[in-house]
Amino acid sequence: MTSPLEQKKIRIAGPSVVTANRTWDGIVVYRTAANSWSAELSEAAIVRNSDEAKALLAEAVADDVGAIGPYIAPVQIGDDGKVQPGNLREQIRRTGVTIGQPAQV
Amino acid sequence: MYAYDEIDRTLVNERVSEFRDQVKRRLSGELTEDEFKILRLQNGVYLQLHAYMFRVAIPYGTLATNQMRALAHVARKYDRGYGHFTTRQNIQFNWIKLAELPDALEDLAKVGIHAMQTSGNNMRNVTSDQWAGVAPGEIEDPRIWSELIRQHTTLHPEFSFLPRKFKIAITASDHDRAAIKIHDIGLRLIKNEKGETGFEVLVGGGLGRTPFIAKTIKHFVHGRDILSYIEAILRVYNQYGRRDNIYKARIKILVHELGIEKFSREVEDEWQHIRNSSLQIDEEVIEDIRSRFTYPVYEKLPHMPDELRQAAADPDFEAWRKNSVAPHKVQGYSIVTISLKPTGGPPGDATAEQMDALADLADKYSFGEIRVGHEQNLALPHVAKRDLPALWKALDKLGLATPNVNLITDIIACPGLDYCSLANARSIPIAQELTRRFANHELANLIGRLHINISGCINACGHHHVGHIGILGVEKNGEEVYQITIGGRADENAALGTLIGPGVKFDEVADVVEDIVEAYLALRERPEELFMDTVKRLGVEPFKERVYATR
Numbered sequence: 001m002t003s004p005l006e007q008k009k010i011r012i013a014g015p016s017v018v019t020a021n022r023t024w025d026g027i028v029v030y031r032t033a034a035n036s037w038s039a040e041l042s043e044a045a046i047v048r049n050s051d052e053a054k055a056l057l058a059e060a061v062a063d064d065v066g067a068i069g070p071y072i073a074p075v076q077i078g079d080d081g082k083v084q085p086g087n088l089r090e091q092i093r094r095t096g097v098t099i100g101q102p103a104q105v
Numbered sequence: 106m107y108a109y110d111e112i113d114r115t116l117v118n119e120r121v122s123e124f125r126d127q128v129k130r131r132l133s134g135e136l137t138e139d140e141f142k143i144l145r146l147q148n149g150v151y152l153q154l155h156a157y158m159f160r161v162a163i164p165y166g167t168l169a170t171n172q173m174r175a176l177a178h179v180a181r182k183y184d185r186g187y188g189h190f191t192t193r194q195n196i197q198f199n200w201i202k203l204a205e206l207p208d209a210l211e212d213l214a215k216v217g218i219h220a221m222q223t224s225g226n227n228m229r230n231v232t233s234d235q236w237a238g239v240a241p242g243e244i245e246d247p248r249i250w251s252e253l254i255r256q257h258t259t260l261h262p263e264f265s266f267l268p269r270k271f272k273i274a275i276t277a278s279d280h281d282r283a284a285i286k287i288h289d290i291g292l293r294l295i296k297n298e299k300g301e302t303g304f305e306v307l308v309g310g311g312l313g314r315t316p317f318i319a320k321t322i323k324h325f326v327h328g329r330d331i332l333s334y335i336e337a338i339l340r341v342y343n344q345y346g347r348r349d350n351i352y353k354a355r356i357k358i359l360v361h362e363l364g365i366e367k368f369s370r371e372v373e374d375e376w377q378h379i380r381n382s383s384l385q386i387d388e389e390v391i392e393d394i395r396s397r398f399t400y401p402v403y404e405k406l407p408h409m410p411d412e413l414r415q416a417a418a419d420p421d422f423e424a425w426r427k428n429s430v431a432p433h434k435v436q437g438y439s440i441v442t443i444s445l446k447p448t449g450g451p452p453g454d455a456t457a458e459q460m461d462a463l464a465d466l467a468d469k470y471s472f473g474e475i476r477v478g479h480e481q482n483l484a485l486p487h488v489a490k491r492d493l494p495a496l497w498k499a500l501d502k503l504g505l506a507t508p509n510v511n512l513i514t515d516i517i518a519c520p521g522l523d524y525c526s527l528a529n530a531r532s533i534p535i536a537q538e539l540t541r542r543f544a545n546h547e548l549a550n551l552i553g554r555l556h557i558n559i560s561g562c563i564n565a566c567g568h569h570h571v572g573h574i575g576i577l578g579v580e581k582n583g584e585e586v587y588q589i590t591i592g593g594r595a596d597e598n599a600a601l602g603t604l605i606g607p608g609v610k611f612d613e614v615a616d617v618v619e620d621i622v623e624a625y626l627a628l629r630e631r632p633e634e635l636f637m638d639t640v641k642r643l644g645v646e647p648f649k650e651r652v653y654a655t656r
Binding site: 023025028068 | 131132133134137138152153154155156157201202203204449450451522523524531533534537583585
């Protein structure tokens with residue numbers, strides 16, 4: 001996982017969010033504009049330039065009790081304004097494994 | 106089975122209390138994640154894509170049925186009803202909550218299971234042959250020595266902050282089922298000309314970004330000296346191993362850079378200082394460990410019981426028996442491998458229901474003992490041949506009688522991008538598609554022994570370098586791309602596979618494997634010529650031509 005330190009020189013190519021895992025249970029969460037975390041990508045704060053991204057990441061890193069391993073992840077925003085993960089990794093983090101789990105196979 | 110003593114039980118229980126306190130302090134904010142990370146890693150807790158992952162040790166791959174039931178309980182109560190058996194005789198739970206981990210650990214501790222040294226830069230779970238103690242022709246049960254090393258290295262301060270993780274595997278058979286040549290230290294139990302028990306010691310094996318096959322550093326180390334010799338190796342590693350670059354920190358890099366001759370001289374010098382110290386093992390110590398391994402009281406049974414003779418008329422039973430049943434050192438008994446590779450299933454996964462039911466079957470048919478192998482399958486080590494038909498029927502009902510052990514669908518795969526935060530590409534869906542492609546067991550038998558290994562990144566947890574066909578997932582321009590190697594193997598003739606050409610896309614991988622298999626079937630000189638024999642005879646070129654001719 002890319003650590004926040006490695007993202008000091010933040011350059012983002014498009015709309016992005018800050019994501020992490022919630023500390024007590026590990027689920028995927030997104031940093032919101034209200035200085036908290038949400039399990040819903042639709043509630044994530046969207047940043048569009050490096051300064052915004054850096055500020056949001058710094059705020060996320062400071063909340064070490066709430067979530068761990070925060071980093072910036074790309075998103076895509078559809079014509080309808082719907083936010084979608086920007087790559088396969090983030091898609092899997094959001095929607096879960098792409099395979100049947102043993103009990104379902 | 107090995108019976109833990111009071112010291113072991115106290116250690117495991119104290120560890121649970123300690124971790125409970127650490128988790129409490131983490132959740133309250135008293136510990137930062139930076140401070141906590143090393144503590145959770147020392148207790149087998151990783152952070153993966155969707156959740157924490159909890160890795161539990163199964164020392165030398167031996168499980169009692171109450172331990173298997175405890176694993177099922179953890180899967181059911183704290184996870185999502187299943188667990189994943191790994192390539193190093195561990196089990197992983199993928200959806201565990203940090204807040205509940207101390208309770209899970211406490212439940213496991215009640216049956217003597219723990220997660221110590223399943224992660225972090227320390228001595229990892231010592232692994233061994235899953236047929237240990239029952240394989241015909243074995244020098245001695247290698248678990249006795251695995252246990253000795255486990256006792257010596259567990260929480261040993263000198264081995265707790267190594268430059269990088271450190272893995273030891275031990276075999277005592279001519280045929281290596283423990284993959285010792287891809288371990289940091291591989292130990293092969295042997296007898297010298299005087300009939301004394303000792304070890305051929307290999308060092309510097311490992312896969313990952315820079316794969317190496319281990320080299321023999323000493324042809325014979327007496328059993329009484331094995332701890333001091335291992336310690337000498339670790340001291341040289343601790344002294345010279347790189348800590349500035351994680352990619353160059355494993356002992357294999359040090360051995361490669363110093364050369365095996367210089368490395369062995371350094372070890373020899375160090376060893377001379379410590380070999381006659383308290384590290385020399387008294388025979389009583391070994392005897393005490395030996396006495397704590399209990400073995401079944403076997404019955405005197407016929408080689409070919411009537412039950413087996415009658416069942417042989419059923420072709421489905423015979424297909425399974427030929428594939429999954431191996432000779433036992435005691436007449437009338439067999440070792441049964443249980444495939445965790447059902448058609449369309451994730452390799453190595455078992456549900457809580459399967460684990461519980463397997464524990465019941467092990468109680469009924471295998472003296473209460475289960476084994477875990479690095480191929481991500483399980484085994485029942487002491488099954489009377491007369492019970493094989495009944496066992497097969499019971500396994501079949503549980504979805505655990507797929508007759509594909511050592512065949513093309515007996516795939517080793519890492520969790521890949523579906524679970525792992527390090528992965529670049531998915532592994533499990535590739536394995537699932539291949540098991541569907543080759544689901545016809547007649548075809549799989551026609552192909553014969555063929556191991557496919559799949560890794561979702563260069564860290565190589567699926568051991569792709571040593572797969573007869575190796576598949577490595579990488580990411581290129583935002584897409585999953587898979588590199589194919591052939592000719593690798595993980596046994597006593599371990600070798601690294603050769604890359605056959607440019608990577609292929611996710612949905613082309615199964616087609617490529619089919620092409621390779623078709624080429625093999627056309628090229629082999631006779632049905633008995635295995636895939637690896639054909640590769641050895643002809644090299645990779647004919648396969649390369651076949652794969653890329655139309656791509």
